[in-house]
Amino acid sequence: NAGVTQTPKFQVLKTGQSMTLQCAQDMNHEYMSWYRQDPGMGLRLIHYSVGAGITDQGEVPNGYNVSRSTTEDFPLRLLSAAPSQTSVYFCASSYSRTGTGNTEAFFGQGTRLTVV
Amino acid sequence: GEDVEQSLFLSVREGDSSVINCTYTDSSSTYLYWYKQEPGAGLQLLTYIFSNMDMKQDQRLTVLLNKKDKHLSLRIADTQTGDSAIYFCAGGSYQLTFGKGTKLSVIP
Numbered sequence: 001n002a003g004v005t006q007t008p009k010f011q012v013l014k015t016g017q018s019m020t021l022q023c024a025q026d027m028n029h030e031y032m033s034w035y036r037q038d039p040g041m042g043l044r045l046i047h048y049s050v051g052a053g054i055t056d057q058g059e060v061p062n063g064y065n066v067s068r069s070t071t072e073d074f075p076l077r078l079l080s081a082a083p084s085q086t087s088v089y090f091c092a093s094s095y096s097r098t099g100t101g102n103t104e105a106f107f108g109q110g111t112r113l114t115v116v
Numbered sequence: 117g118e119d120v121e122q123s124l125f126l127s128v129r130e131g132d133s134s135v136i137n138c139t140y141t142d143s144s145s146t147y148l149y150w151y152k153q154e155p156g157a158g159l160q161l162l163t164y165i166f167s168n169m170d171m172k173q174d175q176r177l178t179v180l181l182n183k184k185d186k187h188l189s190l191r192i193a194d195t196q197t198g199d200s201a202i203y204f205c206a207g208g209s210y211q212l213t214f215g216k217g218t219k220l221s222v223i224p
Contacts, residue, residue, distance in 0.1 A: 004158075035214075040124070042204065042216035043159075058211070090158055104149075105212060107158035 002026050006091050006108035013081040013115045021076040021111050023091030031094045031103070032074040033058070034066065036087040037110075043090065049074055081115045088112050118142035118213035122205055127221045134192040136218045138205035143186060145207035150179065150190045153202040153217070162203070163190070197222045 007022045025032065033048035045058030049068040063085060065077040074093075078085060089111045094103040119141040128134045140148070146167055151159040165172045165179045165188070172179045178191040188205055202217040 033212075040216060043214040045211060045213075048211070092159075104161045104164075105151075105159075107160070109158050110156075 004091055004093050004106050004108040006089075006111050008111060009109065010112050011114070013078070013113065015081060015083060015115060017081050018077065018079050019081065021078075021089055021091075021113075023074045023076065023108060024072050025074075025091075025093040025106070026072065027093060027095075027106065028071060029093035029095055029106075030071065031096055032068070033092050033105075034064070034074070034076045035090045035092065036060065036085075037090060038087050046076065046089075078113075083115045086113060086115045118145065118208040118211070120205055120207060120213050120215040122215035122218050124216060125219050125221070127223060128195050129223050130195060130197060132195055134190075134195045134199070134220055134222075136190045136192075136203050136205075136220065138188040138190075138215055140186050140188065140205070140207050142208055142213075143183065148179075148181065148188050148205065148207040149212075150177075151204040151206060151214070153204065155201075159204060192220075195220075195222050197224055 004025045030051045034046040035043040037043050044060045047066040049055045052071050055066050091108045092105045094105045096103050122138040147164050149164045150162040152162045153159045176193045180189045200222045202219050204214045204217045206214045
């Protein structure tokens with residue numbers, strides 16, 4: 001049972017490069033989300049999806065795009081990387097939107113991204 | 117939206133009890149959660165409490181909820197070195213909002 005799988009685990013980008021962080025879950029969860037974790041800032045929501053074909057912005061969406069073509073996959077795209085996007089990125093999934101019941105969020109192991 | 121506050125650091129001696137505190141603003145949160153993050157890893161659900169409960173006990177963990185003051189606490193009895201981690205409280209009626217995390221250091 002893989003849970004939530006993120007790739008890659010580590011990545012170094014040059015300013016202006018683009019890349020896609022991959023996230024896949026095998027629990028048939030409808031709700032998926034991306035967070036970034038910065039020292040002293042906790043976790044901040046970037047984008048989320050309540051099901052295939054539906055995405056929405058979170059607290060810090062600028063510079064990131066997402067799509068949800070299948071229930072399993074929720075990739076996060078950086079279109080033109082900036083040093084301010086240096087962070088640890090976590091993907092999470094849950095059965096439904098948190099707050100509507102006891103919906104535990106399952107997290108991936110994270111992607112540590114450095115933009116130079 | 118929800119705003120969740122917690123202190124950033126806590127240091128305790130092995131065998132003592134640890135108490136991590138959290139305050140929140142959204143009184144309509146149905147559930148409130150405690151997540152644990154070990155170094156280099158993602159977050160894992162530690163425990164949760166339903167909003168109509170005052171207390172929940174799960175082995176060494178005790179969660180206390182004071183709805184009037186919007187205060188949540190996590191008590192870890194007989195703290196062990198393996199409990200060293202960052203602990204996040206989280207809640208929200210629409211989106212899950214996390215606190216900044218409390219780094220617990222256990223001194224042998």
